[in-house]
Amino acid sequence: KQEVTQIPAALSVPEGENLVLNCSFTDSAIYNLQWFRQDPGKGLTSLLLIQSSQREQTSGRLNASLDKSSGRSTLYIAASQPGDSATYLCAVPMYSGGGADGLTFGKGTHLIIQP
Amino acid sequence: EAGVVQSPRYKIIEKKQPVAFWCNPISGHNTLYWYRQNLGQGPELLIRYENEEAVDDSQLPKDRFSAERLKGVDSTLKIQPAELGDSAVYLCASSLVRAEAQYFGPGTRLLVL
Numbered sequence: 628k629q630e631v632t633q634i635p636a637a638l639s640v641p642e643g644e645n646l647v648l649n650c651s652f653t654d655s656a657i658y659n660l661q662w663f664r665q666d667p668g669k670g671l672t673s674l675l676l677i678q679s680s681q682r683e684q685t686s687g688r689l690n691a692s693l694d695k696s697s698g699r700s701t702l703y704i705a706a707s708q709p710g711d712s713a714t715y716l717c718a719v720p721m722y723s724g725g726g727a728d729g730l731t732f733g734k735g736t737h738l739i740i741q742p
Numbered sequence: 743e744a745g746v747v748q749s750p751r752y753k754i755i756e757k758k759q760p761v762a763f764w765c766n767p768i769s770g771h772n773t774l775y776w777y778r779q780n781l782g783q784g785p786e787l788l789i790r791y792e793n794e795e796a797v798d799d800s801q802l803p804k805d806r807f808s809a810e811r812l813k814g815v816d817s818t819l820k821i822q823p824a825e826l827g828d829s830a831v832y833l834c835a836s837s838l839v840r841a842e843a844q845y846f847g848p849g850t851r852l853l854v855l
Contacts, residue, residue, distance in 0.1 A: 670746075732786075
């Protein structure tokens, strides 16, 4: 059974800092990995999707990397802003066999950017 | 392009009462998912549909939960009777095909008293 762990569980940094959120998964036979953002009382917003054949994806100030062999992904946020404050979740497909599978999520990293 | 639509956004009921949640996925998305998210946790899959067929419902508590997706578009998730432990956020998501991103709706916050 796939398990996803996110470290740290919470992070508070001053505005302007660059930061890294970590995600690890137990079964490396994944075909993609997705990072989400969740604001309080809201649904999930998809940030980045990395296919298994890719090593990284970039969107604006966000960069996500994937190392399948070690079962790890990182989300890098450059020049953090107070508006980046949210919970960040990573997720991988539940099964390695393929198909449009449900996702297994980590518990998330609760990020606070101090003005 | 409209996102995933869910209703209601909030629901408060007493235990043993029935409740239903509705989801309209992104147009053209054949795959639809229902997840449940408890406080401080990531979402957990309840059921997955490919068009109108439930292809993965292994984690759906079938004694009290049921779901349907008529005509392969909208979907309804029902709980009857609700228990205190069912209080959570129920999220609907959709995706186009395999290996594509899943897009989530705003969720329905359920409180069972």
